[in-house]
Amino acid sequence: MQQLLTTSLAGLTLGMVYAAFALALVLIWRSTRIVNFAQAPMAMITTYIALLIVDAGIPYWIGFVAALLSGLVLGAIIERVFIRPVEGKPEMNAIILTLGLFVVINAVAAIVFGSHYRSFPVPFGLRGFEVGDVTVALTGFDVFSICSVVVVMMLLLALFRYTDVGLKMRASAFNQEVSRMLGVKVTGMLTLGWALAAVVGSLSGLLIAGGDLVYPSYMDSVVVYGFVAAVLGGLDSPVGAVIGGLLLGLGLSVVSGYVGSELVPLAALSILIVVLLVRPSGLFSHATARRV
């Protein structure tokens, strides 16, 4: 019973972080039909920025906010400088490009920040809450992780649903030409989409790093899990990405808790293969409805 609770809580926390990363991938996929493999090293860079700030003796929260803001800027720059030239070209170009960025950013980070392991601080305790004489496997930082991802999702939902900018971003994602005819500056919306996605990606980078070790490739496995979560939800659907992230987190946590942690990557791969075989459009995709 306690094992099950521990496993579920660990899965929930991990799932939320994967959900955030998957959401970042989905935001970009929806608007530009590009799988942004560079999301992982981008989040790594912003986490290092937070780390440099915190190591300089400045409070954690300032580092946290700075990382998210630098994510915003980094996302916009990457879109403007690297992605813009390949938009509208064959999709393979963009995929190769984001893979290339993945390698280059990792390498540059190793030069700039060094490739040694550095520990990343947490703003809350890493001890589980105590209920009676039992310690529950849910730390203050876990609660913070879950809450911050939920808050970011709510903010994004409100942006897309209730604001003019959100409406323009959605319209640009669905139909660029019609959006232009209606006066939407589509290129600006794509840049904004990349910037927001990078903020969400940075958040997941900070949450993965918290209380753990940071090194230039620490996000590499997360891009795999985030991608599986996004495919599970059906690359097109933000809600799907979140649910996909949670399912994947719980699933992998069960595998790691009951079977063995060394099998986690294999389990993720198996889930990906099963989803692609059984329901290639994912659980929540609108892909078929869109071709009407």
Added chain:
Amino acid sequence: MLEIRDLTTSYGPVKALDGVTFTAARGKITAVLGANGAGKTTLLRTVSGLIRADRGNTYLDGLDLARMPAEKMPGLGLAHVPEGRGVITELTVEENLRLGALGRADRSRPADIDRVYSLFPVLESRRSAVAHILSGGEQQMLVIARALMAEPKVLLLDEPSLGLAPRIVVQIFELIRGLVESEGLTVLLVEQNARSALSIADIGVVLDLGRLVAHDEAAALAADEKLRHAYLGF
């Protein structure tokens, strides 16, 4: 008033529009007729900035629109209703309409969505429905309504009758006629269906392989048997 002067557009080596010159008068419906591939859609897409012209200009009340990006057009009073509907099917009816209002020139007062709902009551009853469940006729009404949300001076309409039942076509044409008469809207109407287009238009122009071959009162074009047989197919 929309003045088109010597407009020339090519797709690679093929000239889709070749020195087209005519004026769409204010408060009138000008029908652009011709066979498939005559350049009708290209004309509208060039005017609204989706395709760059090789040569020539378009003036909207004296303002040169050539080399203006497409996203500036709604703010200048030009709305383009594309062929094949162009509803953003993933958005709701009301979101499509709200989107249409965002590009309008005068944003000092709120968009008058109720005016559009009174013109198209069927849309009001489906305001929160996702647009892809609408019927073809309803989608056509939605794109016209969405274009009107931008409060345009000039409306470019590309094949509004395409794939619709005759009864719906009559309804849509009557509505356009009404708007032209009540609000002085200038309409450039591209139609494959020449007979019904000439029945609501004031002026007609006929394109053939990118060239302007006729420009006259709609009634005169409809009465010209030789022209009808050669270019209009009725």
